Amino acid sequence: KAGVTQTPRYLIKTRGQQVTLSCSPISGHRSVSWYQQTPGQGLQFLFEYFSETQRNKGNFPGRFSGRQFSNSRSEMNVSTLELGDSALYLCASSFGDQISYEQYFGPGTRLTVT
Amino acid sequence: GNSVTQMEGPVTLSEEAFLTINCTYTATGYPSLFWYVQYPGEGLQLLLKATKADDKGSNKGFEATYRKETTSFHLEKGSVQVSDSAVYFCALSYPGGSEKLVFGKGTKLTVNP
Numbered sequence: 001k002a003g004v005t006q007t008p009r010y011l012i013k014t015r016g017q018q019v020t021l022s023c024s025p026i027s028g029h030r031s032v033s034w035y036q037q038t039p040g041q042g043l044q045f046l047f048e049y050f051s052e053t054q055r056n057k058g059n060f061p062g063r064f065s066g067r068q069f070s071n072s073r074s075e076m077n078v079s080t081l082e083l084g085d086s087a088l089y090l091c092a093s094s095f096g097d098q099i100s101y102e103q104y105f106g107p108g109t110r111l112t113v114t
Numbered sequence: 115g116n117s118v119t120q121m122e123g124p125v126t127l128s129e130e131a132f133l134t135i136n137c138t139y140t141a142t143g144y145p146s147l148f149w150y151v152q153y154p155g156e157g158l159q160l161l162l163k164a165t166k167a168d169d170k171g172s173n174k175g176f177e178a179t180y181r182k183e184t185t186s187f188h189l190e191k192g193s194v195q196v197s198d199s200a201v202y203f204c205a206l207s208y209p210g211g212s213e214k215l216v217f218g219k220g221t222k223l224t225v226n227p
Contacts, residue, residue, distance in 0.1 A: 002117060004157075033214065033215070035215075042217060042220060043203065043215075043217040043220075045215065047215070048214055056214050058214075068227055073182045092158075100165060101141045102148075103207075105157040105158040106157050107156055108156075114115055
């Protein structure tokens, strides 16, 4: 069974630009969550999508947005990039049934903002 | 609010030494508890989990027991290997409408031959 895939793996953007990251969940998983990982703040929850609906959202500004498609693939978008947005962005998928709560992570997208 | 506190690292051990990484949590209700491991340059891998009090999660020689009375979920391994060198994260997920994970800060483990 294929794991969670994220594209691209690496990105370099300039301050003020926008970026879109993509995540393909494990087949059969309907929930996709996004996390930001930085050395200073650690792992922080961005948002979760389940059946194309945002089910929960973390404490991030509105520049961070996401969506989920009918095939459960998800994208997240960051507009007006700031230097502080440089991070590893991790996507995780799960069944979303709120029973097992097991999330499976992709390898991440390393975003560098210059 | 819900939070996870795990011991500060880094932790450096010799091969075959005993490992303990402490993790305590604060949560309303009865969360599920997890240990994830992150190898250099990779995403997180689920190491083990426990979903109710007194459950013991185990995998690859690692164990952790869900202790409700002490709100703890300490990770242990009897004999570490060089290949166990990684960053370990304790996390919780609580019921209530989503599967958001709340993570501890992570503990970097280095095992020397």
